[in-house]
Amino acid sequence: MERAMTKIQKIKGFADLFPEEAAQYTRMEAVARDTFARYGFGELRTPLLEKTELFAKSIGEDTDVVGKEMFTFPDRKDRSLTLRPEATAGVARAFIESGAHQPGKVSKYFTFGPMFRYERPQKGRQRQFHQINAEVFGAPEAQADGELILMLRTFLNRLGLTKLTIELNSLGCHECRPGYRQALIDYYRSKDRRNFCEDCRRRMDTNPLRVLDCKVPACKELVKDAPVITDHLCDDCRAHFADVRAILDGAGAAYELNPRLVRGLDYYVRTCFEVSSHDIGSQTAVAGGGRYDGLIRNLGGPDCPGTGFACGMERLALLLGPAELPRPDFYLAVVDESAANEAMLFAQQLRDKGLTGEVSFGAGSMKSRMRAANKSGAKACLILGGSEVADGTVTVKYMAVEREQETLDREGYLASL
């Protein structure tokens, strides 16, 4: 045969998940659903595609995500659309658009699904990746932040992940952050600018908080004695932060205070946190979130506070290892090929009884059938050969258990299930 056309391959940074891997995601979603329901969160599904403007306004024009990482393209009428790079913007948009908000009312939503960012793929990072998200609207209280972090922790624990680090910080608000920002700039000016890395020399003017997060050793050293945000919080922010910590302390949830913790999206204020692991490559963030009290209003909605988190499923999958697929109840070995139709109909009856299993196809020896049954992991191999076809029976061979195989009347066997 002639060589076919070039194989079409998937695009960079997009992955196919076959059953074993897909099962991990299904499990994460199931545990998330069950856990979040305990906290009164309802599922919200929003579109994968939104107007570009939504992300520009919410995430921030100057962020890397908006500046160079979005899948943006014009539609047929030349309107700029973008595949969502994160979930919060869309959820906030939906919340505002629904008009559901009333003063004093708290709304809690979770969502999960694919997000898209045009970055170079590496371990723990795909261009299409998946997040589990939770958002709380209408609750300015520290208790909402505390509940959210405890919920995230519970979710991770229930997945079996108990060795993750929770880092916590407060970013202050529009009252106290400017003062801190200035203090930072003053501090940088007291140092020799040339000793900072190239990125930081730029960042110290545009986004001085980011410099704190730099991984370049020289910068880390220079920044060691920089003023910390938590010393510059206003009274309200200080009290708010203390409450969040008190809740975590009271619940026995371990965390580390990290005054250098900064989020990459512009909308965060006050509470900010990150869950990390060092076992998944250089990308250590498993989940992250915080408070975004100004976001709803920025998007044209009411003056409504918000707080939430996002959790990266690819990174969880790296920690969780392979999922176990459920074992089927039967493997129907058809040894007499002329009974193929009869066998398929019998299998249908078994499935109507709620059993799981598959039927062999085509021709094959008894030995090959048994090997296939073994590989399928089925609890029982049901044999339909010449003699069974002749007298309406089926031979049941129990795999991996001490029990004699038996040949039974097919109708009677079905009735016994």
Next chain:
RNA sequence: GUGGGUGUAGCUCAGUUGGUAGAGCACCUGGUUGUGGCCCAGGUGGCCGUGGGUUCAAGUCCCAUCACUCACCCCA
């Protein structure tokens, strides 16, 4: 966008100073009548990523290109 690494059988990988390819696993068939796992024997399967170049001869050397991968950046 910038670096490094890797592309040989379905999978994981060997392949010696250049002489047109091998292992393990997987798969298939057997080891007497219709019975799996372990073991044994045999077998199917490779344009050595792609395109050029050097050479009598290229999986091996050179160039280009594509893909994958790790890292930077940034983030979940």
